Amino acid sequence: MRQKTLYLFLFWSLVIVLLPSNATLAQRHKTDSYDFRDNLRVNTITNVAEVMYSTDKKVYTGSAEEVARQFLQENKDIFGITKISDLKLLEVIESPGGKHAGFIQIYKGIPVYGSETIVSINDKNQVETVANGCIPIDDKTSTIANITKDDAISNAKLKIKLNKQTLAAEPKVELYIFPDSLYQIHLIWKINFSASEPKGTWEILVDAVSGEVLDYKDVRLYDIGTGKVFKPDPITALQNTSLTDQNNTDYQALQGAYDIVSLPNLNPPSGGLYRLQGSYARSEDLEYPNTTPVTNSTSSFLYNRSQPGFEETNAYYFIDAQRQYVSSLGFSPQWNGYNYIRFDAHGTTADNSWYDPSYQYLIFGDYGIDAAEDQDAVLHEYTHALHDALMVGAFQVGTQEHLLGEGIADYMAVSYRRSMSLFQQDKVFPWDGNGETWYGRTLNASYIYPNYWYWFDYIGGTLWASTMMDLQNYGDMNRDIVHKLLLKSFNYANNSTIPPEHVFYVMKADQAIYGEAHLSSLGKAFYNRGFFNERINPTPSHPSSLLSGNITSSTSWNGIKYVNGNTYIKPGVTVTSYAFLFIGDRKKIVIENNATLIIQGTLTKYFLADIEVQPGGTLMFAKIAIDQDITDSQILSEYQLLGNYPNPFNPATTIKYLLPKESSVGLKIFDLLGREVRAFNINSQPAGFNEITWDGRNEYGEAVSSGIYIYSIKFRATGSVQIVEKSAKLVLTK
Known part of the structure; x- marks a missing residue:
């Protein structure tokens, strides 16, 4: 959240290392021990691969079960499988793109609890992934039960204090092999029944040798609890910037900020107790200081801010809500293979x-x-x-992608809060950053790339967050669209991504999801913020990445191209660009007479601030035609008004627009009474991006008063009589 994060992370990591006597922590790490080795997640206690993420894509023959058994046989040592015949087929599930064969491990005729193994097979009969539940079992493990079924049932009923009159049906009892959290093997009776006192669908595991109850839980899928939260925070909820912490007290002025909400997706109680743990969020004691998470006999978590449970409830509520929102957009992030994220509200x-x-x-x-x-x-x-879950590979701090991620994190937080209130709508961390210990951050309309792309106070992140909010405010965009593009952009990026490349990934996401429906708004926002005038550092040095000099034969450009010198497309030459183009400072591409440059739909369309089209030259913008040739109907040829920046402004603003061909341009600015304030007439401007700057003065050179102004801009292609007119608002502030 702030610059000292990394140092504190390192400090507390050392504290954890120096506290091996913490039994709870040690046990938690021991039961969750795993390591990533190549394409495997390996349990470091059993040394068995629990997940294989990818395979060599060998093509198999046979049914899904036969393919799965062949693959497991070839890799049985990796998965800790003694005999493939010990795997019993549970089912084969067919879904779009393939089949999934599920097995359970059998030891001497007895199923092994939690040993389900899933082999996923694509339509080409190639194994994609394996989720392995098998464990090594000593061949000397006994399968003789000293405790009868009836005795086990009695012990189970006694453990949960069952009112026998409320039992819905006779218990279901099965013998299982059970590995505990330390992978010690037990022979158990697994007992299942439903009852109304205590209410639940109970699963109780009784040691078949000693009679001890090893575990019991209500296995109903999920509960909806109730919680008290700040929604979204006291200053915003009460629209009162004078509120302060007052040493974490629950003082009277804060009472109106509380909201009673549902807590969906809570896990059923375990051991008779509810916890703030569910499908998408799990409150745990993860780091020093050791604060035991709250538990309740009911699913109501109604605390005030002076009680430790309040922060847990608040964090659970907002994480769960955001995860549901992300799911509604079509994304399914996971951490360590789970849909939920663990959090420590007092870490x-x-x-x-x-x-x-x-x-x-x-x-x-x-x-x-x-x-x-x-x-x-x-x-x-x-x-x-x-960001980490949706980006391939391990997320690294200190990179440009990390700084960009700070901006995305600020934007998503503010965007969510704006859905509830517009009070201090540009403030980030209005409550935590209320000025007592720090001042939070503020979205800033004046930040331009690359001038403000630096780490100090996360200024670069604020620039990106402000750009995303620009997008959200455009007419054809909204919060859902911007979030969807950002989440998708994570899939393309890695730790070496630079900001203009992430711009490309956002626009690539629009191509993939919306068929380039929002390129105009995206181009406008990123162009206004300076992202298309990148001075790459370091400049690409490979000859295939550089453009300069004369292009004398028809060709195509792919990948990333850097215009490091004036580039001339000579007469009779056609260049089709699929590339991501960077145009160097004071460099340009010149399209000469009878030459053609076709900008394909790889989203370079709006990166071309320095393209000169000479008389007789042709600049075309075209979308990608999958498995087809480009046709005339696909060529985009339109005048585009890209708005003015900044807006509101003082004292000057620049109006930007795109010309598909050489044209004359007339700009008039009016006040709200319809009186003309200023006029600009340009006889000829070349195709491409162009702009006119208004200094806030009238035709007599006098500064005009603050207020709203209307500007009308007319375009007429050279040699044509047709006029295209567009208009928009300007806001001058003083």
């Missing part, structure tokens, strides 16, 4: 919060205003987790 006494990409959990600080009380702080860190 540090420092004034900080962070996402840990190594362990993949969230930490919120308690110094000053507790960070988990502020929706912005919760969703900012959760967005980092989304």
Whole structure:
């Protein structure tokens, strides 16, 4: 969240290392021990691969079961399988794109609890992934039960204090092999029954040798709980910037900020107790200081801010809500193979919060205003987790992609809050950053790339967040569209991505999801913020990446091209560009007489601020035609008004527009009474991006008063009588 995050992360990591006597922590790490080795996730206790993420794509023959058994036989040592015949087929599920064969491990005729193994096979009969539940079992493990079924049932009923009169049906009892959290093997009776006192669908595991109840839980899928939260935070909810922490007290002025909400997707109670753990969020004690997460006998978590359970409830609510929203957009992020993210609402006494990409959990600080009380702080860190989950490979801090991620995290937090209130709509962290310990951040309309792309105070991130909010405010865009493009852009990026490349990925996402429906708005926003005038550092040095001099034969451009010198497309030459073009400072592409440049739909269309079309030259914009030739009907030829920037402005603003061909341009500015204030007439401008700057003065050179103005711009192609007219608003502030 703030610059000292990395240092605090390292400090507290050292604290954890120096506390091996913490039994709870040690056991948790031991039961969750795994390592990533090539394409495998390996359990470091059993040394068995629990997941194989990819294979060599060998093509098999036979049914789904036969293919799965062949593959498991070839890799049985990796998966800890003694005999393939010990796997019993459960079912084969068919779905779009392939089949999934599921097995359960059998030991001497007895099923092994939790040993389900899924082999996923695509339509080409290639194994894609394997999720392995098999475990090594000593051949000397006994399968003789000393405790009878009836005795096991009695022990189970006694454990949960069952009212026998409320039993819905006779218990179902089965013998299983059960590996505990330390992979010690037990022979157990698994007992299932439903009852109304205590209410639940109970699964109880009784050791078949000793009679001890090893585990019991209500296995109903999910509950909806109730919680008290700030929605979104006290300052925003009450529209009162004078509110302060007051040493975490629950003082009277804050009471109107509370909201009672549903807590969906909670897990059923375990051991008779509910926890703030569910499908998408799990409150745990992860780092020092050790604060035991709250538990309740009911699913109501109604705390005030002076009680530890409040921050847990607040964080759970907003993480769950955002994860449901992300799912509605079509994304399914996972951490360590699970849909939920773990979080510690009291994970540090420092004034900080962070996402840990190594362990993949969230930490919120308690110094000053507790960070988990502020929706912005919760969703900012959760967005980092989304970034990591949706980007291939391990997320690395300190990269340009990380700085860009800070901006995306700020944007998503503010965007969510704006859906509830527009009070201080550009403020980031209005409660946590209320000025007592720090001042938060503010979206800024004046930041331009690359001038403001630097780490100090996350200025670069603020630039990106402000650009995303520009997009959200455009007429054909909205919060859902921008979020969807950003989440999709994570899939393309890696840790070496530079900002203009991420611009490309956002536009690529629009191509993939919406068929390039929003390129005009995307181009306008990114162009206004300076992202298309990138001075690549370091400049590409490979000859295939550089453009300069004369292009004398027809060709195509692919990949990334850097115009490091004036480039001339000579007469009779046609160039088709599929490339991501960077045009160097004071460099240009010149299309000479009888030469043609076709900009294909790889989204370079709006990157061309420095293209000169000489008389007789042709510049075309075309979308990609999949498996087809480009036809005339696909060529885009339109005048585009890209708006003015900044807006509101003082003292000057620049109106930008795109000409498909050489044209005359007439611009008139009017006040709200329809009186003409200023006029500009340009006899000829070349095709491509052009602009006119208004200094806020009338035709007599006098500064005009603040207010709203209307500008009308007329375009007429050279040699044509047809006029295209467009208009928009200007806002002058003083």
